[in-house]
Amino acid sequence: MTELFRDDVPPAALPPKVIETWERRVGVHRSNIQAEPIRLTGPDGMRHFGQHVEVQTDDPGSFDALMFARQLSMIGTFCSLHTPLQLSRNPRLIEQQPSEDLVIGVHTLEGRHIIRQGSRDFAYGPGQLAFVSNASPYLERTFEINDPAGLVIPLELLGNQRRVAEQARRPVASHTLLARATASFILQFASDTAVGVTEPDPDTEMAAIELVRAALGQLDYDNRQITDNALFVREAVSDLIERHHRDPSFTPNAIARYLHISRRQLYRHFEDTEDSLAARIADRRLKTACELLRTRPDMAVSEVARVSGFPSSPTMRNRFRAELGIGPSEYRARAAAEADAVEDWGSPTS
Structure with missing residues (x-):
């Protein structure tokens, strides 16, 4: 060697x-x-x-x-x-x-x-x-x-x-x-x-x-051919959502602009999928909000909404109720109670 x-x-x-x-x-x-x-x-x-x-x-x-x-x-x-x-x-x-x-x-x-x-x-x-x-x-x-x-x-x-x-x-x-x-x-x-x-x-x-x-021919590959590839578009969209969902102004229109294609062309690549692009963005924001509510008890709910990319606290609250059946404050309380129960279960008894 x-x-x-x-x-x-x-x-x-x-x-x-x-x-x-x-x-x-x-x-x-x-x-x-x-x-x-x-x-x-x-x-x-x-x-x-x-x-x-x-x-x-x-x-x-x-x-x-x-x-x-x-x-x-x-x-x-x-x-x-x-x-x-x-x-x-x-x-x-x-x-x-x-x-x-x-x-x-x-x-x-x-x-x-x-x-x-x-x-x-x-x-x-x-x-x-x-x-x-x-x-x-x-x-x-x-x-x-x-x-x-x-x-x-x-x-x-x-x-x-x-x-x-x-x-x-x-x-x-x-x-x-x-x-x-x-x-x-x-x-x-x-x-x-x-x-x-x-x-x-x-x-x-x-x-x-x-x-x-x-990917191999990236330096001289025609971008129009790339954006005709459904796999590329879907993976690129996932990457863009992951990196930009915290921005409240990030929408499907923004995705189309990033990819230099029309909104109609963008939607065509997702016709056979269950979730709309707007729903995908909202779901990613919800996931971020849930993580913050579990790990940042010091952060106000309104701040969680802002940092997660929701345009307002009511918008986030509506998303929580639609997807989880409870509001963000109740979600935080339940998560804290579950964490305490796990901690108590793992503690040695006298």
Whole structure:
């Protein structure tokens, strides 16, 4: 192992709490096939961790990983949780185990994550798209526990973006709507399919491939083509709501302006969904308000309404009654009572 990737902190087995959080995030409890992750530990687990790559760690005996993986009709999906490791795809492996696939992934946990392609080292953070071609050498190193989820796409399906996929380059700029939408979609789609929550049809797989192609060709991709992609629009809308719902002036009209499309074109992408865009924004504001009411007893209800993005306290009160059947003050009182009951139950008796 090179000095560049030396880590002075020895890896440890996956803590149960981290596993529980990961399984909840990837939707194990929602699986329709009662899927169980593959558990890979020690030197033998390292040998079986990934296809077409070599795995190294500073302490093979402490290696620990959980993985869901699934082959769909055109692409593969995976989600995993693992202790620190180094993956490499070298010229010898490329010759002995040819693979014409693009691996594109996203992780959510904080920590150092470096990929070396050619003579360059790229650092990747949570939520950034990382893609490597198995047709070229690379080295990937994570220094802390990591939770990648992603797709394995045959290079031949990328069309004129294959050349871009094979280049050594940084992830797509993480501040763009397209990058965030693609990363958000891949994280959810890979987890749902690998775990068995959903059974995608070929059209959905092709839409996922098109979204990846758009991300690869971001610098010169025609924006009109991007906004014709329903997956992109829906993920972009979710991202915009997440970031702007606290602004009382944020409305579906604002979303259309952000995406540079008409309101009619925007609504067309949500015709087959249950909730309207206005309802989605209101529901996100309600979620923020509930969190503040539970965690900030010092904050006045009127301030909670303002910080959550509701235009007024009565508007928030009406939303609470419509969705939860109680007002915000009663919600806060019940939440406090439940918290006290849990605390009392957990206290030792004399």
